[in-house]
Amino acid sequence: MRSKIVAGNWKMNKTYQESKTLVKELKKAIKEIKLDNTRVIIAPTFTNLQKASKKTKDTVIEVAAQNMCAMESGAYTGEISASMIKSIHVDLVILGHSERRAYFGETDESLAKKVDTALKNNLEIIFCFGEVLEERKNGNHFKVVEEQIKKALFHLTSEDWKHIILAYEPVWAIGTGETASPEQAQEMHAFIRELVAERYISDVVEKVSILYGGSVKPANAKEIFSKEDVDGGLIGGAALNAEDFMALVKAI
């Protein structure tokens, strides 16, 4: 059975103190919720990661890094390695977010390297991809998504795929208030599952969770999450306060 997942990407938000407060609120609120085959993940920024990891240690909340260097160690000023992330007991990393691609020059090729490094260091990956508005308008969205997945992930073995979570995030829906309709999300997720099915054994296809991301909020979550191939969400804005994020956890 595929896990349901609600993951909060805090992006470059929350100071150390604010992050501590939000973690505290989430820990309190999650105790009231009965989770059934559902994973709850938060991804604070690097300076807040160790504290979040420590504070959630004995809870169901999992912690993820938002990025990671492709190189293992050495003279790469300002970068953070996979082993550093592992050393603070964080076992998950988000890779390929559209903001990393758009503002920091990440490409399918450079992401393939990051994916390899993450897996080598036993990190589970939330791998993001999705088309921009122009590509959707031109009807190229399926082709774009297919390329992004193939180039960054199709060199992996079936065994590797046990550590992959996919996150379809149409760029035009991120932080814009505009959400893909539940039908658009389902259509793309079914396409992705079919794509994976052409390349991998059925076990991979059945077990890989595919999250939707892009302006998911309490008001629209239930409908999106109810779609057959939507296994949860990667949440930006609505993950920044405990009440909204918990409403999304409840929605799933």
Ligand code: PGA
């Ligand atoms: P959003 O961000 O929920 O604020 O649209 C989603 C994301 O970028 O993961």
